[in-house]
Amino acid sequence: MAKELTTRAADYSQWYNDLVIKGGLADHSAVRGCMVIKPYGYALWENMQKELDRMFKETGHENAYFPLFVPKSLFEAEEKNAEGFAKECAIVTHYRLKTDPDNKSKLIVDPEAKLEEELIIRPTSEAIIWNTYKGWIQSYRDLPLLINQWANVVRWEMRTRLFLRTAEFLWQEGHTAHATKEEAVEETKKMLDVYATFVEEFMAVPVIKGVKTANERFAGAEDTYCIEALMQDGKALQAGTSHFLGQNFAKAFDVKFSDKNNTLDYVWATSWGVSTRLIGALIMAHSDDQGLIMPPKIAPVQVVIVPVYKGEESKPVIDAKANEIVKQLKALGVSVKYDNNDNSRPGWKFAEYELKGIPVRVALGLRDIENNVVEVARRDTKEKNSISIDGLAPVIVQLLDDIQQNIYNRALAFRNDRITEANSWDEFVQLLDEKGGFISAHWDGTGETEETIKEKTKATIRCIPLNNKHEDGVCILSGKPSTQRVLFARAY
RNA sequence: CGGGAUGUAGCGUAGCCCGGUUAUCGCGCCUGGUUUGGGACCAGGAGGUCGCAAGUUCGAAUCUUGCCAUCCCGACCA
Incomplete structure (x- = not known):
């Protein structure tokens, strides 16, 4: 399961x-x-x-x-x-099929229907x-x-x-x-x-x-x-x-x-x-080991609301409150799904929506309604907080914004931490194997050198960054003079 | 396209080596009930061209050949 x-x-x-x-x-x-x-x-x-x-x-x-x-x-x-x-x-x-004369249930390419020009x-x-x-x-x-x-x-x-x-x-x-x-x-x-x-x-x-x-x-x-x-x-x-x-x-x-x-x-x-x-x-x-993480700005669903029922009589109460929240979120342009499907239990839904990477989850039970709060969980950090139902929608809009920023900052920090300068061939190879990411290194500008580096290491020149700083150096492989660093990496 | 591996119910699998009743188990699914704050439980039930096709055999999930798809490695690739 x-x-x-x-x-x-x-x-x-x-x-x-x-x-x-x-x-x-x-x-x-x-x-x-x-x-x-x-x-x-x-x-x-x-x-x-x-x-x-x-x-x-x-x-x-x-x-x-x-x-x-x-x-x-x-x-x-x-x-x-x-x-x-x-x-x-x-x-x-070809532009036509026909019934195979040897097997009526099969079709074959009609050799008569060959295109003049492919x-x-x-x-x-x-x-x-x-x-x-x-x-x-x-x-x-x-x-x-x-x-x-x-x-x-x-x-x-x-x-x-x-x-x-x-x-x-x-x-x-x-x-x-x-x-x-x-x-x-x-x-x-x-x-x-x-x-x-x-x-x-x-x-x-x-x-x-x-x-x-x-x-x-x-x-x-x-x-x-x-x-x-x-x-x-x-x-x-x-x-x-x-x-x-x-x-x-x-x-x-x-x-x-x-x-x-x-x-x-x-x-x-x-x-x-x-x-x-x-x-x-x-x-x-x-994404992480629990599943996808969708950026709020393009997430198919930004918020999912999961009801936590306690006995039959709680359903209408919770549904009513949830629908109110849905209406308020929609009014602010938030895409929201209320999952009141009673076939799966809350725990199952929590895991499922984490797998799908929905940025914000709102859990709502009788206990919350009594206290006029909901439990809000954010996918990026898995943080959970009790938040007042009054004025909830704008708080969630702000939270979506925070999540968008946070995952960008997280990815940026990760990326920046993996742009490393290499100044010798040994250093270059070691960085590729042990650290990965972009390696900023001098290159003599020739296709042959680029090709050799690729053969030896599987790393390619991803790009010469725009507005690249010019500095004198020597090519990591050939030792010939170079005027700027370029970014190498193993790539998809 | 080359090398390796895999394919049995929606998913994960046992069985295959050594051919022989009605193909195993778990999850999921359906019905009814009890439940519901991190992947619920009980009872009953349905669901299968064993990837596809040929061959060997009295008999094939099991052996042989071909094909298809997926995964890994390589070559290739904006």
Whole structure:
């Protein structure tokens, strides 16, 4: 009956899987590498979408929707991008099934129904979108073009993990076109800021903004900016990316505009995205051995009220009082669930809602009503307090705020404690193995050195932090001169 | 995609090596009752293509082969 959770110390990966499945966020499906997002997990995603969507619109973007299928000829137009994704594409080759003549209960692919041109299932939508933009953009008056789409994409991953890396996942992808390079770069950075703000303020996960090295850059981009977060096992996780695409896609898809002087030029592009992977980040940044811990600002349910009955006659009294509290909380915009299901007892509910990470639990029994109080328990610290029913709702609103702050501060302290400088190779390797987290070290700037470090240690350069301080030093591996430190980590 | 492991009711499992009645147990579920401040108790009951498919055999959860899915390690990956 008790849902036993693996502890983080015993097996971190298993702990994560347990939380996702037993916490009711998602399930495995019959399709390799694909998950079913369950209502509780999807409600979380919807709350994330709602805030992000609002932020995109505030920064001038509009939503649109482009097809799932990309004709192969379009897909291959931007060579670097196509090459980067080629190994993980799902491809549609036929458009019809027919009854197997040898077995009437089976269907087979109809060999007569082969497509003239294969369709690629989008691993990302640059190709189909830039092909479309060609028809939308003629003049500088059509710019900037600021479009976002919420969609699913497919990347045929060999090794998958719920939320962190699945063959199909949900995301948003912004695709913008601009008249000048400066404006496109500004857009790239602006959207990175939007992501950082969202992840820090709503998900309560601190991030480091930075730029990727050439090796780690998005295929087809000039620059890839990213936000990097740190998980409790000391591994880094890329939480979002924003790309400055230069004129690469404009040239590949021949998207030109005339400026005020009637001279033709290719437009400048950006693209940026975050995915359901963020849910994985959320889980691994905050949760504990008792279960999930949801940040109040995006929690599917912020408050749960559990009645503690004592005899039949107590039910109507408690229900009435609870419903009063529900009404007051709702009036202040708090999402609240009153669980008066009599099939499970209070203790069971307490454990269940802790597993699900609901930020605040209110327990209410006759004893409390006599004293005009309720028992309020916060998920992040498990602290319990008796609080007066008079003026309870505003107190809970404040508490939700405190919890949001507290889990952010906790994650921030953890993260900051795990950004360590290494000044020698031995120190670097030792830190990676014994402490984990981000290691700030000098690097000679070459792809070869980066590659060698990765081979030796599995650590990659997560990013070159924005506004990085410049200082002279020598590369941790090659000993060659370096002008700044970069952040290394083992990563998801 | 390579190596290893796993798959028996919603969940966790026994049985498998050494083939042989009606597939074990706990939780959950249903009915009734007693209960309710940290995963309640009593009584009765329902629930199974033993992952899927072929093969060996008089007989397969058990042996063989193929396939599917999951987990771990590796390669790969924005």
